[in-house]
Amino acid sequence: MxxxxxxxxxxxxxxxxxxxxxxxxxxxxxxxxxxxxxxxxxxxxxxxxxxxxxxxxxxxxxxxxxxxxxxxxxxxxxxxxxxxxxxxxxxxxxxxxxxxxxxxxxxxxxxxxxxxxxxxxxxxxxxxxxxxxxxxxxxxxxxxxxxxxxxxxVAFSYKFNQQQGVCAKDGLALCPGFSTTHVMPFVDGEPVYEGCCRTNVGGFHITDHLKQLLSLKYPYHLARFTWEKVEDLKMEHCYIATDYFSETRLFKEGATKTEEKTRYWQLPWVPSPIEEPPSEEEIARKAAIKEKQGQRLREMAEAKRSSKINELENELHGLEFLLYQLDQVEEGEVPSFLAETGYVSRQEIESASNKVMQSLRKAKGEPKNEQAETEKPDLAADEKYSLINIPDDMLTQEQLNEKKKQLSLKSMAEGRQRLKQKRYEEELERERKQQLEEEKRLENPKLYLEQLHAKYKDLSEKVDQQKRLKTNADYSNRNNLSGGVGRGERLNAAQRERMRLLTTAAFDRGKGEDTFGAKDEDWELYKLMSKDNNDDDEGPDEDEAELARISSRLQKLDPTFIPKLEVDTSEPTEVPRVQPLTKEDFQIVLGVERFRCPEVLFNPNWIGVDQVGLDEMVGVSIRRLRNKDERLEERLTNSILVTGGSSLFPGIIERLEAGIRMIRPCGAPIKIVRALDPxxxxxxxxxxxxxxxxxxxxxxxxxxxxxxxxxxxxxxxxxxxx
Missing domain, CATH: 3.30.420.40 (ATPase, nucleotide binding domain)
Structure with a gap:
């Protein structure tokens, strides 16, 4: 084998x-x-x-x-x-x-x-x-x-130490072994089996208890606590306290003596590597690679732009040629010609040509010709809306219906035109403001940056305040069905005015009796008044947009600027901080565990063994032999030999002597010795x-x-x- x-x-x-x-x-x-x-x-x-x-x-x-x-x-x-x-x-x-x-x-x-x-x-x-x-x-x-x-x-160990003169013929042998603890009395050199005592606690239970305590204390180092290593820690560091509760109180108070009694086991630990800043050559190399990649992307974008311009120019030439052919076609053959091209009318071809022209200008980067765009509809307005200026009594019923359509179309077109003009003016105003800001920045960059920071601070506080008020109002409306507020919350001015109007309408409608809501128009009034589309709610959107613009501007001008995170008023959360592992994180501290684990020899009930401890076993063994000889008790306690692997703990002799004196008469001779090699x-x-x-x-x-x-x-x- x-x-x-x-x-x-x-x-x-x-x-x-x-x-x-x-x-x-x-x-x-x-x-x-x-x-x-x-x-x-x-x-x-x-x-x-x-x-x-x-x-x-x-x-x-x-x-x-x-x-x-x-x-x-x-x-x-x-x-x-x-x-x-x-x-x-x-x-x-x-x-x-x-x-x-x-x-x-x-x-x-x-x-x-x-x-x-x-x-x-x-x-x-x-x-x-x-x-x-x-x-x-x-x-x-x-x-x-x-x-x-x-x-x-146990008998062989006692007889060997008796031959060496360590103990007498009459005495007790205490053997806290690996899995059990025995007490055997000796009379005239022979063991007396009637007086033996046994407890199912030994060195195995001490090691297992220490392993459990360390595993609970350091759950992230479980793989390190092997049985062999915990056994070594037990034999090297554990001891038995003479007074367990005094020793525990000493560690609880954190006295200076506890530092001397604390032992440390340092696990293998490698410090985290410190990242060094890149050298100038590395920065230059990365910048060259980035520039090369950027140049390649610009070339690809330019090639794509040129291809798109060629496609748009070809499409525009095709539409212009189609309009030229349409001018050459006689009026009676126009429908058949348009059917072949896929267009319905000349206006549709011209509209498509205008869209292609705008796309081509945009691709080439040319500015928009807003004036030309506004003039084109005016030239054909008379042709497009020909029935608008004609009186109604001169039109038939079909022409009246067509006139209504033309009026609605014209109003919509004029509205779109006004919106385009407004956007164009806003864009011009924005460009003018940006130009003025750039001039201010160039005059005094430091002062301009300070003013921008101050403006960002004031505006962020204003936005936060508006968000808190809005959140409080929403919370109150959710928790108070009547529209009231709760626990110090206040409604804004617009909400208070809506509530006043609703109350007045209800009182006036019922002439002193609240019948508001009985008719459908009452609910329409309620819906209209309960909307939040008021001037107070438009302010935060504009402020937030301005805050975002200033934040973007500061990020470009000030590399040290950190934008403020959006305020979360619902529930503050703490951002977890990740700290690098240090040498102390890989250090096992043995404090009260040093004397708590061997204490199970004297208190087995701490680990669920309902039996007596080592000092009480001596009293049990002596009482069993009391009827043989009255003077035998003194001879037994005068020669007590402690043997076995668990007798190597420091302090076991003193603890046994203190425990046996508690159960023996005052002045009784007690002598406890340890075996030469237990x-x-x-x-x-x-x-x-x-x-x-x-x-x-x-x-x-x-x-x-x-x-x-x-x-x-x-x-x-x-x-x-x-």
Whole structure:
């Protein structure tokens, strides 16, 4: 079976005698395996298994423990995540356990699956007989182990530290492990299982709690909070507060001491590049490219204009030639000639010729000849409106109808002519004003620009005021059906006058009784008066047009001018400001999280575990042994050993001592010490125990297991005081 691992394979397996036991510390977090009598385990790896599939070959590989992250890009891990063989601290997935044992024996250098050495393997306190029996079955039948011994990891750690003079024969062993926390009392060097206590909280829950807090605090850095990284942050920065609430109050007040207790984790951050202004050569190059593109566009526009002029000239020549031919045709043949050309009359051909002439002048850029255009209709007015000056009594009924049509046509034509004349005069007046403004600007550009800014400011304030008044009036009309105003809103003068006229008309029509609206003409009067087509409403349109003209003028003359945005009186909105990311945005701050997460060891109910904390577990264990010996309590509390991976938090000794003193009588002796190496001491104690000559008498063989069955292991207990 292929393995992917960074751990080197041992090469001296065959050099050891077959009577030399193999020692395994099978913890829920790490798997440690080595030879009895040695001071350090040979192989240590995380007790997890992952079986991804190769992306190219499709072959499943087994990754046990730590792996090389650079190799994971070649595997598909979507359907196979890390799996553990443990539920809390009890082995229940023996298929996964088999992968771990295969890997452990392979890294030890064993050839094949047959292991002919005795084996000592650790287990949790009061391990269920089903788990112990399945483990024995796996070791005997799969690997051919000749004999096996099961021991408790906490007991081995306590016995090893007892041999080193750290603790006494009578005492308590506190083991906050990876997934559970145990308290085991020792009397005369042997564990007393009746006084053991367990809580389902350990280092796993601390890491998970810290991961959740950081994910809530920094949701945009979720990918950074991997399990391995959060585990490192926990072991490096977390501590246990002697008084949790005082420590929390200190951080809440923001004292200077909190800055010393705050830690920072700086994530990789690259500052945004600063855009440098373009050089003079770059500006000149872009200007040359722009000029070249502009020249090309001008040439294209000139070619299009020349083509259009040629088309219009050809069309005009065709119409003039058509008029010349029409003059040569006799009067009786005119209808047939016009039918062939597609025109109805001579006037239609002349009108088309005039339109083409105007289009041609416009294309050539010649000024409009307004005077000529106004004179042409006058020349043919007598012919076109021949019945207007004839008295009605001299006309027939058909001629009278025709005369009415001619009168309406003439009035419409005169109206259009007056409108054209008015536009022409307005254009001349506009050009004159622009010329005067240009002369003022040339005389004193600075003064002219200041006056233009002042005029723009006054006019913008006026337009804003008019818009606010109009908005208030519209709002009042929508919310007051009677036409009144609400909450300080005021109608303008024209609206007040319309309301007065409506009230007067209603009173006069009904002679004191309000009957206005009973007739159709009353509603016509209401519609007429309710229109907003009054002089007050025309002002803002003219002002807005003038404001737009001044704004356009300022944009051309003043590069620093920024036009004022249109005022939105409905609901003010704040324009979001985008700020570049700084170094602080990629900085993880560890403040109260440093001591809040390990606090779950003493308050498991904070994470939903309704059990007692570590200090209360000591009191529970002592009360269970109170009936045996009255003086036993003092001997137990006088030698309390803290072991396990979670006992490495700074401050745990002081916090335990303060908590135990709360449940013990005043003046009772309390001595708490930490193991020499809380992580490795369990394996060292087991290796020291397996190296003694009496160890082989504590094991049970494969023949015993086959003869008595797995249920016989229910009463199996190891004697630690050899």
């Amino acid at each position: 292929p393995f992917i691992s960074k751990i080197q394979r041992q090469s001296d397996f065959n050099l050891f005698n077959s009577n030399t036991p193999i020692v395994i510390d099978n913890g829920a977090s790490y798997f440690r395996i080595g030879w009895a009598g040695e001071s350090e385990p040979r192989v240590i790896f995380r007790n997890i298994v992952q079986r991804p599939r190769h992306k190219v070959t499709g072959e499943n590989v087994t990754i046990v423990g730590d792996h090389d992250p650079t190799l994971m890009k070649y595997f598909d891990c979507t359907r196979s995540g890390p799996r553990s063989a443990f539920d809390s601290n009890v082995v229940y997935q023996f298929e996964t356990m088999e992968y771990i044992l295969d890997f452990g024996f392979d890294r030890m250098g064993a050839n094949g699956t047959e292991i002919d050495c005795p084996l000592l393997i650790t287990e949790c306190i009061s391990n269920p007989v089903q788990s112990r029996s399945r483990m024995a079955e796996l070791l005997f039948e799969t690997y051919g182990i000749p004999s096996i011994a099961f021991g408790v990891d 992580v490795i001491d369990a394996w060292r104690g087991a290796a020291s125990f397996a190296s003694t000559s009496q160890f082989h008498s504590q094991t049970f063989s494969r023949l015993d297991y086959y003869e008595m069955g797995g249920d016989w292991l229910r009463n199996y207990q190891l004697k630690y005081a050899l």
